[in-house]
Structure formats: C-alpha cells, structure tokens
Amino acid sequence: xxxxxxxxxxxxxxxxxxxxxxxxxxxxxxxxxxxxxxxxxxxxxxxxxxxxxxxxxxxxxxxxxxxxxxxxxxxxxxxxxxxxxxxxxxxxxxxxxxxxxxxxxxxxxxxxxxxxxxxxxxxxxxxxxxxxxxxxxxxxxxxxxxxxxxxxxxxx
Amino acid sequence: xxxxxxxxxxxxxxxxxxxxxxxxxxxxxxxxxxxxxxxxxxxxxxxxxxxxxxxxxxxxxxxxxxxxxxxxxxxxxxxxxxxxxxxxxxxxxxxxxxxxxxxxxxxxxxxxxxxxxxxxxxxxxxxxxxxxxxxxxxxxxxxxxxxxxxxxxxxxxxxxxxxxxxxxxxxxxxxxxxxxxxxxxxxxxxxxxxxxxxxxxxxxxxxxxxxxxxxxxxxxxxxxxxxxxxxxxxxxxxxxxxxxxxxxxxxxxxxxxxxxxxxxxxxxxxxxxxxxxxxxxxxxxxxxxxxxxxxxxxxxxxxxxxxxxxxxxxxxxxxxxxxxxxxxxxxxxxxxxxxxxxxxxxxxxxxxxxxxxxxxxxxxxxxxxxxxxxxxxxxxxxxxxxxxxxxxxxxxxxxxxxxxxxxxxxxxxxxxxxxxxxxxxxxxxxxxxxxxxxxxxxxxxxxxxxxxxxxxxxxxxxxxxxxxxxxxxxxxxxxxxxxxxxxxxxxxxxxxxxxxxxxxxxxxxxxxxxxxxxxxxxxxxxxxxxxxxxxxxxxxxxxxxxxxxxxxxxxxxxxxxxxxxxxxxxxxxxxxxxxxxxxxxxxxxxxxxxxxxxxxxxxxxxxxxxxxxxxxxxxxxxxxxxxxxxxxxxxxxxxxxxxxxxxxxxxxxxxxxxxxxxxxxxxxxxxxxxxxxxxxxxxxxxxxxxxxxxxxxxxxxxxxxxxxxxxxxxxxxxxxxxxxxxxxxxxxxxxxxxxxxxxxxxxxxxxxxxxxxxxxxxxxx
Numbered sequence: 058x059x060x061x062x063x064x065x066x067x068x069x070x071x072x073x074x075x076x077x078x079x080x081x082x083x084x085x086x087x088x089x090x091x092x093x094x095x096x097x098x099x100x101x102x103x104x105x106x107x108x109x110x111x112x113x114x115x116x117x118x119x120x121x122x123x124x125x126x127x128x129x130x131x132x133x134x135x136x137x138x139x140x141x142x143x144x145x146x147x148x149x150x151x152x153x154x155x156x157x158x159x160x161x162x163x164x165x166x167x168x169x170x171x172x173x174x175x176x177x178x179x180x181x182x183x184x185x186x187x188x189x190x191x192x193x194x195x196x197x198x199x200x201x202x203x204x205x206x207x208x209x210x211x212x213x
Numbered sequence: 214x215x216x217x218x219x220x221x222x223x224x225x226x227x228x229x230x231x232x233x234x235x236x237x238x239x240x241x242x243x244x245x246x247x248x249x250x251x252x253x254x255x256x257x258x259x260x261x262x263x264x265x266x267x268x269x270x271x272x273x274x275x276x277x278x279x280x281x282x283x284x285x286x287x288x289x290x291x292x293x294x295x296x297x298x299x300x301x302x303x304x305x306x307x308x309x310x311x312x313x314x315x316x317x318x319x320x321x322x323x324x325x326x327x328x329x330x331x332x333x334x335x336x337x338x339x340x341x342x343x344x345x346x347x348x349x350x351x352x353x354x355x356x357x358x359x360x361x362x363x364x365x366x367x368x369x370x371x372x373x374x375x376x377x378x379x380x381x382x383x384x385x386x387x388x389x390x391x392x393x394x395x396x397x398x399x400x401x402x403x404x405x406x407x408x409x410x411x412x413x414x415x416x417x418x419x420x421x422x423x424x425x426x427x428x429x430x431x432x433x434x435x436x437x438x439x440x441x442x443x444x445x446x447x448x449x450x451x452x453x454x455x456x457x458x459x460x461x462x463x464x465x466x467x468x469x470x471x472x473x474x475x476x477x478x479x480x481x482x483x484x485x486x487x488x489x490x491x492x493x494x495x496x497x498x499x500x501x502x503x504x505x506x507x508x509x510x511x512x513x514x515x516x517x518x519x520x521x522x523x524x525x526x527x528x529x530x531x532x533x534x535x536x537x538x539x540x541x542x543x544x545x546x547x548x549x550x551x552x553x554x555x556x557x558x559x560x561x562x563x564x565x566x567x568x569x570x571x572x573x574x575x576x577x578x579x580x581x582x583x584x585x586x587x588x589x590x591x592x593x594x595x596x597x598x599x600x601x602x603x604x605x606x607x608x609x610x611x612x613x614x615x616x617x618x619x620x621x622x623x624x625x626x627x628x629x630x631x632x633x634x635x636x637x638x639x640x641x642x643x644x645x646x647x648x649x650x651x652x653x654x655x656x657x658x659x660x661x662x663x664x665x666x667x668x669x670x671x672x673x674x675x676x677x678x679x680x681x682x683x684x685x686x687x688x689x690x691x692x693x694x695x696x697x698x699x700x701x702x703x704x705x706x707x708x709x710x711x712x713x714x715x716x717x718x719x720x721x722x723x724x725x726x727x728x729x730x731x732x733x734x735x736x737x738x739x740x741x742x743x744x745x746x747x748x749x750x751x752x753x754x755x756x757x758x759x760x761x762x763x764x765x766x767x768x769x770x771x772x773x774x775x776x777x778x779x780x781x782x783x784x785x786x787x788x789x790x791x792x793x794x795x796x797x798x799x800x801x802x803x804x805x806x807x808x809x810x811x812x813x814x815x816x817x818x819x820x821x822x823x824x825x826x827x828x829x830x831x832x833x834x835x836x837x838x839x840x841x842x843x844x845x846x847x848x849x850x851x852x853x854x855x856x857x858x859x860x861x862x863x864x865x866x867x868x869x870x871x872x873x874x875x876x877x878x879x880x881x882x883x884x885x886x887x888x889x890x891x892x893x894x895x896x897x898x899x900x901x902x903x904x905x906x907x908x909x910x911x912x913x914x915x916x917x918x919x920x921x922x923x924x925x926x927x928x929x930x931x932x933x934x935x936x937x938x939x940x941x942x943x944x945x946x947x948x949x950x951x952x953x954x955x956x957x958x959x960x961x962x963x964x965x966x967x968x969x970x971x972x973x974x975x976x977x978x
Contacts, residue, residue: 072505083506089445092440092579094580095913096662097661099912100661100913130434131435134435146434147427147431150879152434153295153883154293154630155295155429155438156580156628156629185920190579190629190631191295192889195925197921
C-alpha cells in the first residue's frame with residue numbers, strides 16, 4: 058500500500074512497489090486522462106507532474122511517488138498556467154488525434170511555470186521528450202507562445 | 214461504462230424520433246433510382262460513396278436530433294483519428310440547417326453499416342463521399358423547421374427563413390428560437406429531396422471559413438476525451454498477448470508456471486491464430502489475463518513460449534533489398550505500354566537510370582492497438598478505436614457465435630490510425646478474452662513493442678527507372694519497374710504482383726507528356742503482413758518518380774521546375790482509363806480525370822511562395838515534388854540545411870494543395886502540416902528491418918519518429934482555388950507522398966548527394 062498526494066487528495070494505492078505510476082493511476086485509481094504510449098519513457102504521452110516537475114509516469118514506480126505531490130491532466134485546469142496552456146491549445150487548434158496532447162500540455166505547463174517567456178530553442182529542448190505522431194509540433198510552438206503572451210497579459 | 218456510449222435515443226426527452234421526419238424514406242428520388250436501375254441491361258458501375266459497401270445514407274432522422282432545449286445532436290458515422298472529421302461533417306449539417314455550432318453536440322455512431330451506410334474511415338474519402346448526404350440532412354431539417362414556424366405564425370413558408378438557430382418572419386418582425394419550435398416540428402414531414410433548397414455559399418458561416426471549431430479539442434487537452442483504453446468497468450480484466458515473432462509461426466509449447474505466480478495474474482490462455490494469409494484475424498499466441506495491465510505485462514515476461522518454425526524464418530531485410538533491386542532491373546509483368554520505349558532508348562542522345570529502395574515502415578500511432586469487449590447475457594459489446602467498425606463487428610459476432618444484432622461495437626476516439634486500425638485483429642483478441650471471462654469486460658492492451666513488431670507493415674519497395682532524353686533535352690522514353698510485396702498477400706494466395714489499387718497510386722498513372730512509356734511490375738513474395746499505411750503505394754512510387762525527374766533535369770542541364778512543367782505538357786484532363794487506371798480511387802473517371810493543369814497550378818503556387826530560384830548560401834538547398842493522389846493535387850517545396858557533421862535542418866516547408874472545394878480549411882492545413890512532419894520522419898529514420906524472420910525494431914529508441922526539433926522551422930500551407938468547377942478531393946493522405954522526394958531533392962541541391970535509399974539515416978554524415 059502506497060500513499061500518494063494526487064491532485065490535492067491523499068490516495069492509498071494497493072499496488073506492488075514496482076508498478077509504474079501510470080498504471081496505478083489509470084488501472085487502480087481510474088483516472089484515464091494520462092496516456093500509455095511506449096512504457097520506456099521515450100514518448101511523453103504519460104507525462105505527469107511530481108512536486109511540480111514533469112515526469113514520465115510509465116517508468117516511475119509507484120514507490121518513488123510515495124508522499125509526493127502528483128498532478129495529472131485532470132487537475133491541471135485548476136492551475137493558472139495549466140489553464141492558459143489548455144486554452145491556447147484549443148485556440149490554436151493544436152490537437153489532431155489528441156492522444157499525446159495531455160502529455161504535451163503537461164510538459165508545456167512545466168516549461169512555462171519555470172520560464173514564462175521561452176525562446177524557440179528552449180521550447181525545443183523542453184518539448185523534446187514528447188512525441189506527436191500526427192506532427193502538430195509547429196502549432197505546439199505557436200500555442201506555447203500564445204499561452205506565454207496570455208499569462209503576461211493577465212499579470213498586467 | 215462511459216455515458217458517451219449509451220444508446221443515444223434517450224437524449225431527446227420525449228421527441229418521437231421516428232415521427233420526426235416521416236417521409237424521407239419513400240421519396241421520389243428513390244423511385245427514380247429504382248426505375249433507372251431497372252432500365253439498364255446490367256447494373257451500372259457505381260462510384261464514390263455509392264460504390265462502397267453499404268453506400269451512403271441521407272435520411273436526416275439518422276443523423277440529426279433536436280433536444281427540448283434547442284440543442285442539436287449531430288451523429289457522425291466516421292471514425293475520428295486526427296483528421297477532424299467529427300467536427301467537419303457536423304459543421305456541414307450545422308451550416309445547412311442554420312444551427313449555431315455552439316449549440317450542437319457531436320454523437321458518435323455505433324458501427325452499423327446497414328443503418329448508417331459505409332463507415333470505413335480510410336482512403337481519404339470521408340468528406341468527398343459524405344459532404345452531399347450531410348448537406349442534404351441539414352437542409353432537410355432546416356426546411357422542416359421553417360415549415361413548422363410558418364404554420365405556427367400562419368404565414369407562407371417563403372416568407373420565413375432560418376438564421377443562426379432561429380426562424381425569422383421579417384414582415385411581422387417575429388423570431389423564434391429552434392427551442393421554441395421543438396414541440397411542433399415532429400408533426401411536419403420532410404420535403405422531397407429534389408425540392409430542397411440549399412444555402413447560397415455566400416451566406417456560409419462555417420463551410421470554407423477559417424476557424425478552429427472543434428468538437429473534441431477541449432476534451433482532448435483536459436483528459437476527458439475517451440480513447441480505446443479509457444473504457445472502465447467494475448471487475449474488468451486486462452490482457453497482453455505474446456504473439457509469434459515470425460509470419461506463419463505458431464505456438465509449439467508454453468510454460469505458464471512462473472507467469473501464474475505473478476500477483477494479479479488470473480489466467481494464461483492460448484489464442485488461436487489464423488493461418489497465413491491471416492487477413493484481419495489475430496495471428497494467435499498466448500494471452501496473459503490479469504487484474505491490471507502491469508500484472509499482465511509482468512506475467513508475460515515470466516511466460517515461456519516455444520514457437521514453431523516457419524517458411525518465413527529466413528526473411529532478412531538486406532538480402533531482400535538485393536532481391537528487390539535485382540528483380541527491378543529485369544523485365545516483369547507489363548502494366549502499361551505506350552509507343553516503343555526500346556526504340557526511344559536506342560535513338561536517344563542520352564539515357565539515365567536509377568534504382569531506389571524504400572523499407573518497411575510501421576504506423577506507430579501514439580495509441581497502440583487496444584480494445585475492450587464484454588460478453589454478457591448472450592450479447593457482445595465492444596469498445597474500440599477502429600477505422601472499420603463493420604468488419605470488426607462482423608468477425609466478432611462470428612467468433613462469439615452470435616447474430617450481428619446481438620453484437621454492438623462502440624467507436625471510441627482513435628489515438629492515431631494511419632491505416633493500422635482498419636484491421637480488427639486486436640479487437641478480436643479482446644473478444645477471445647471476453648469469451649473466457651463472461652460478464653466481465655476484457656481489455657487487450659498492445660505494448661509499443663507489440664505494435665511495432667506485429668504491425669501490418671507498409672510495403673518494402675525496389676523502384677527502377679530508366680529514361681531517354683532527346684536532343685532538345687526532352688524525355689522521349691520512360692521505363693518504370695516497381696517491385697513490392699502486395700497488400701493482397703494478406704487475403705489470399707500471394708499474387709506476388711501489385712494490384713490495381715497499388716500500381717494506380719503513382720506508378721502506372723503518371724500523366725506526363727512522354728511519347729514512349731513502359732510500366733512493369735516484376736514479382737516478389739511477401740514475408741510479413743503487408744497493410745495500408747497512410748498514402749500507401751504513393752509513398753514509394755512518388756518518391757522514385759519525383760526523385761528521378763529531378764535527376765533527369767540535372768542530366769538535361771535544366772532548371773528542375775522548367776523541366777517538370779515541360780514534362781507535364783499542355784494543361785489537359787486525362788481519363789484515368791488512358792493511364793491504365795481503371796481504379797481511380799473508386800471515383801467516376803468522368804468526374805475525376807487526372808488534370809495536369811491542376812498539378813501545374815499547385816506546383817507554381819508552392820514554388821512561387823517558397824521563392825524558388827533564390828540564391829541560397831552553401832550548405833543550403835531547395836527541392837520540390839508534386840504528386841497526384843486520392844484525387845487531390847499537392848506540391849511541396851522544402852528548404853534545408855545540411856551542417857558539416859551531416860545534421861539536417863528543415864528550415865521551411867511550403868505546401869500547396871488543390872483538393873477541390875474546401876469544407877474545413879483549418880483541418881486541411883493541419884493535415885498538410887502533419888503530413889509534412891510525418892513525411893520528413895519517414896524519409897529520415899523510418900525503417901523496420903527483419904532478421905531471422907522477425908522485426909528488429911521495437912520501440913521509439915530504434916524506430917524513431919520525428920520529434921519537435923525535426924519539424925520544419927516553418928510550414929506554410931497554401932490552399933489553391935481550382936481554376937474550374939471540380940469535385941471534392943481527399944485530404945488525409947495526399948500530403949505525404951511529395952515530402953520525402955522534395956526533401957531529398959533539397960538535400961541534393963544543398964550537398965550534391967543524391968539519396969536513392971531510404972531512410973536517409975546517417976548517409977549525410
């Protein structure tokens with residue numbers, strides 16, 4: 058039994074220590090917004106935030122999340138940056154199939170939280186771990202700039 | 214289970230849907246069709262949507278329902294896999310019925326071909342087959358609403374008009390929201406389709422407009438969108454399957470003692486595989502069923518399986534490449550012949566030959582195959598991300614020993630498809646598990662390794678071209694031999710030759726003004742499951758043809774653009790039959806000729822917008838390609854830089870598409886952008902190779918797909934207006950074929966290095 062602090066609530070998870078956080082949250086707790094893509098930390102579809110930092114939940118054992126603050130896509134819209142990113146994604150029309158986009162949004166939110174005005178190179182570096190097979194990368198870049206601008210506008 | 218899949222008849226709160234639109238089924242149009250058919254000696258060949266199994270339907274009551282609050286449910290029968298079709302088709306209905314998009318909801322149809330018509334979401338044909346039926350539905354409902362309002366006000370129908378979810382009677386300044394009319398609509402009959410008035414395009418608010426109205430974007434970025442693996446049910450079981458690594462291999466023996474010791478593993482069970490050719494059926498193996506996905510994966514790791522030997526054990530990609538290239542240099546089955554190529558070659562001032570190779574590629578949609586099945590009370594229910602629900606349903610019913618009406622298939626969102634999810638093998642695996650766990654939902658999850666190793670691979674191809682140039686530098690003879698295992702090997706004895714639907718994808722049906730042409734297809738056997746991959750045979754054919762033309766321009770010492778335009782010749786419409794294309798993507802050759810003027814036009818637009826001819830610094834170069842496929846015309850110009858260490862940067866991509874009338878321009882752009890990125894990825898790293906009969910690659914470390922840094926720094930997409938009235942074309946696929954040749958032509962311009970073998974890999978280092 059492991060206790061994680063998921064989206065603002067303590068949750069007890071009855072799962073073996075080596076079960077990846079992804080499967081614990083999807084199969085055991087029933088939150089399906091986070092996606093499975095590769096199981097090797099290669100594609101970013103399973104990105105969550107652990108204590109604010111983006112992690113690949115498919116290679117993070119539940120034991121490593123004990124007592125940690127985990128945020129998944131389901132709760133991201135409650136955060137200012139996350140909400141701005143989601144809105145920018147819709148406005149720019151980023152999603153095609155949409156399957157990777159929760160992970161993309163999680164990574165972009167982590168980036169903008171750390172760096173409110175990223176340049177192209179910083180975007181490419183921060184988003185390098187998230188694959189989109191539909192090829193929406195150009196709109197992802199645009200949407201990150203859009204979210205950045207809207208957050209700055211909101212701060213004025 | 215998720216409420217989105219509940220029977221949608223409940224949502225209309227008291228409206229008698231059967232009475233809603235009474236008379237559409239017995240219209241003059243149907244009688245007319247019947248008489249016309251009767252008058253023929255034999256049934257005429259059907260084209261377009263009518264040529265598909267199940268045809269199309271335009272019965273408004275199937276697709277439109279008005280709720281008491283005035284909101285509209287629009288049913289979409291095609292699968293959403295990123296092309297935006299759920300939004301685009303629903304927008305067509307909303308447009309014609311003057312509904313406000315903000316008050317419309319898209320409902321996904323279950324798989325039911327008898328009810329809804331053809332639902333196979335492939336071939337880039339959803340919009341071109343369903344635009345007219347959906348328009349008709351929208352216009353029919355608008356006519357009913359207008360009639361209801363006019364009757365209520367006691368005024369002539371011609372004095373009222375629907376506008377933005379209301380009906381207006383201008384003379385009396387009266388206005389009624391659709392919601393106010395719900396009660397009376399039910400008693401009005403649908404007009405005869407022949408009398409339906411369509412909106413003037415000048416009054417369009419959605420069709421052809423630049424916007425990003427999406428039925429799904431918000432749910433996709435908030436985690437609430439439902440994909441294949443997101444169905445949940447109490448007591449659900451989770452399975453992964455160990456499958457034979459080589460085509461034709463089966464389980465010799467297995468030892469499940471360790472697997473059963475893994476906590477959470479419930480059962481280890483064989484799944485019977487179909488013999489080769491296996492079609493869309495599972496290839497068999499051993500399933501590990503558990504209480505959660507992780508336990509199933511761990512159980513499979515602990516499982517020991519011995520596989521039987523197979524005649525395909527010796528499949529090895531390097532040797533196969535050599536046999537493809539060898540076969541392509543010898544005469545083969547004649548597909549098309551015009552004039553006398555041998556004579557042209559012997560008289561030529563110059564001849565040139567080149568052989569190209571393109572490897573197998575895997576679809577690798579971000580969502581690996583996954584599906585859920587539940588067998589309960591003699592009823593089978595399936596939830597699956599499928600492009601072909603009817604095929605899946607038919608086979609699932611057979612497996613469960615149930616009649617079709619006792620089988621229901623719910624189509625979830627697809628996390629990418631690209632042709633992979635037309636095949637029902639993964640769905641029928643779930644049915645097998647469900648049979649062993651009656652009353653419990655059973656999910657089969659493919660891991661990424663399963664997905665790449667057991668894909669229905671894109672073909673592997675050897676393409677040999679020879680051409681002659683006359684004294685004026687014009688092409689006088691053209692020989693193209695294409696050798697590739699055929700998709701037909703999946704369904705019957707391997708014919709070892711490409712079928713019409715393959716060779717007519719840019720091999721036989723080239724529209725160039727060349728007096729002597731010879732198209733051949735030497736034989737080769739398949740040693741893996743070959744399947745449709747987005748753009749299909751247009752990928753190898755387009756790459757070879759477009760690369761070779763650039764080589765010929767170089768041989769002739771001419772600018773590639775001038776050379777290409779010369780090769781196209783005068784603007785003309787060519788009947789595909791003349792190009793030995795009796796397939797023509799299933800479309801009427803009279804409505805869909807191959808139009809060289811449209812090819813010229815997109816090429817001119819793309820090259821002009823890209824600044825073709827401008828001087829670029831050393832190490833940079835520009836290349837173009839233009840290709841006709843899925844009855845659309847696409848040109849691409851890529852500007853690249855190759856750094857000293859061989860690192861490739863794509864600075865700019867400029868694309869132009871003429872797909873006929875445009876319905877949802879933003880989604881056309883997004884498909885071109887995605888095609889561009891995918892095309893660059895296929896060209897640079899896309900390869901699945903075989904050793905000892907099995908795929909060597911398994912995940913994104915060794916089967917690399919483009920990441921953000923490989924995307925062009927900018928992609929500009931130009932939507933080209935056709936210069937005349939033309940029919941709707943495809944959008945999902947035609948963007949891919951010109952990308953790889955444009956890229957390699959650009960690399961040649963930058964470095965002088967001609968790429969004839971894909972992927973590019975480390976050839977630039």
